[in-house]
Amino acid sequence: MSSDYTDIPGTYVFDARQSRKGYHLNMFCMSLRQAANRAAFKAHEGLYLDRFPMTAEQKDAVLNRDWNGMLSLGGNIYYTSKLAATDGINFQQLAAIMTGMEQEAYRNMMLKGGRSIEGNRSKGEWTAVGTKTVGTKTGETKNGG
Amino acid sequence: MGARIVGGYATSHVPAIGVAMDTGKTEEDYWKPVFKGYEFSRKWIEDLKPDVAIVVYNDHATAFSLEIIPTFALGCAAQYIPADEGWGARPVPVVEGHPDLAWHMAQSIILDEFDLTIVNEMEVDHGLTVPLSLAFGQPEAWPCPVIPLAVNVVQYPPPTGNRCLNLGKAIRKAVESFDEDLRVVIFGTGGMSHQLQAERAGLINADFDNAFLDKLIADPKAAAAISHVEYLREAGSEGIELVMWLVMRGALGDDVTLRHRHYHVPASNTAVGHLVLEPVE
Numbered sequence: 405m406s407s408d409y410t411d412i413p414g415t416y417v418f419d420a421r422q423s424r425k426g427y428h429l430n431m432f433c434m435s436l437r438q439a440a441n442r443a444a445f446k447a448h449e450g451l452y453l454d455r456f457p458m459t460a461e462q463k464d465a466v467l468n469r470d471w472n473g474m475l476s477l478g479g480n481i482y483y484t485s486k487l488a489a490t491d492g493i494n495f496q497q498l499a500a501i502m503t504g505m506e507q508e509a510y511r512n513m514m515l516k517g518g519r520s521i522e523g524n525r526s527k528g529e530w531t532a533v534g535t536k537t538v539g540t541k542t543g544e545t546k547n548g549g
Numbered sequence: 550m551g552a553r554i555v556g557g558y559a560t561s562h563v564p565a566i567g568v569a570m571d572t573g574k575t576e577e578d579y580w581k582p583v584f585k586g587y588e589f590s591r592k593w594i595e596d597l598k599p600d601v602a603i604v605v606y607n608d609h610a611t612a613f614s615l616e617i618i619p620t621f622a623l624g625c626a627a628q629y630i631p632a633d634e635g636w637g638a639r640p641v642p643v644v645e646g647h648p649d650l651a652w653h654m655a656q657s658i659i660l661d662e663f664d665l666t667i668v669n670e671m672e673v674d675h676g677l678t679v680p681l682s683l684a685f686g687q688p689e690a691w692p693c694p695v696i697p698l699a700v701n702v703v704q705y706p707p708p709t710g711n712r713c714l715n716l717g718k719a720i721r722k723a724v725e726s727f728d729e730d731l732r733v734v735i736f737g738t739g740g741m742s743h744q745l746q747a748e749r750a751g752l753i754n755a756d757f758d759n760a761f762l763d764k765l766i767a768d769p770k771a772a773a774a775i776s777h778v779e780y781l782r783e784a785g786s787e788g789i790e791l792v793m794w795l796v797m798r799g800a801l802g803d804d805v806t807l808r809h810r811h812y813h814v815p816a817s818n819t820a821v822g823h824l825v826l827e828p829v830e
Contacts, residue, residue, distance in 0.1 A: 414749030415786050418705050423705075430615055431615060434615075436635055437633060442635075472747055482609045482610040489635035489636045490635065495745060495818060496818055502747055503749075503750050503751060504748070514817070517815075518814055519751040
């Protein structure tokens with residue numbers, strides 16, 4: 405197993421490369437912290453996005469609510485979650501969407517101890533099974549102490 | 550007698566916990582086992598009556614954006630307003646600061662070679678207010694002043710666990726060199742295992758979490774040696790917040806008494822961990 409974090413499957417580490425790429429996308433999301441900006445964005449999304457020097461790809465990802473696409477284009481989850489909040493989507497709902505699971509199935513997975521670490525440590529473990537959505541089997545919950 | 554650290558309080562700071570408290574859902578089946586684990590510590594801190602709480606937490610793109618990313622930012626203000634994080638501000642009291650001790654800490658810790666950022670104006674988000682709600686419930690005003698210490702864990706890389714442990718030791722020195730007779734409790738917040746993003750979201754690793762708790766209590770140097778890639782892989786991309794618990798642990802000295810330990814999965818996407826520790830004098 406590689407000691408490099410780029411080997412972790414289904415994960416975007418928000419490092420220098422991602423941060424530089426996503427600066428304006430994230431600063432757009434940051435602007436949605438203000439109620440007035442949320443209203444302006446909702447009134448005309450495309451016009452509002454033009455205030456930010458984002459790439460066309462980043463703007464499309466926002467308009468299409470392509471949440472994983474935003475992450476791959478340099479978005480950070482604490483920023484993109486502000487766009488989700490603007491849409492009335494909370495963190496658990498957003499997580500379900502990004503994993504491609506139904507809300508109910510995701511919630512049940514969490515109640516059963518969450519996504520197991522087994523089979524989810526290395527990209528090799530995902531490609532070996534030939535699918536990206538592997539590893540939804542739940543872990544044993546241990547209540548320590 | 551001068552100021553001293555009298556207790557350590559570690560807890561996850563999941564935003565949904567704040568929402569559950571703010572909307573009266575703590576008695577629901579989903580939330581009951583989470584809050585049950587905080588009954589002991591609610592009483593503990595009520596009896597302890599700390600004069601000041603230092604809260605080590607992270608800002609989640611609220612007061613700090615990508616414009617300025619301080620690794621360690623110490624709040625020296627008289628007051629901190631709970632922030633609107635995109636869904637309206639939490640209905641919790643304004644957080645009163647303790648500028649005298651905070652400025653003393655800043656001077657002591659910087660001369661101790663930790664290059665802190667000093668903050669005079671800052672809104673505080675769920676990372677700080679959820680632990681206060683868990684510890685103190687829903688009072689009209691928080692029972693003691695608070696000194697926020699914001700740690701960057703959003704932009705990679707966060708400070709190392711070892712750096713955090715050593716900062717905790719510098720905090721202890723700073724507090725103990727303050728003349729006023731103050732009993733100080735220190736909070737380490739965030740974690741435990743969780744991943745909020747992308748296809749691996751929902752990751753929980755109870756084995757990692759419980760091993761971390763064991764080490765943090767009895768062998769903090771071992772906990773401080775955990776590498777970033779190990780946190781990211783084993784505890785999920787947001788589980789790396791656990792480095793902040795090491796600041797709290799460093800401030801308690803070598804040996805501690807474990808007063809309370811709680812672990813529960815899930816709260817929303819996250820494993821909830823909670824410790825109450827006291828320094829051994």
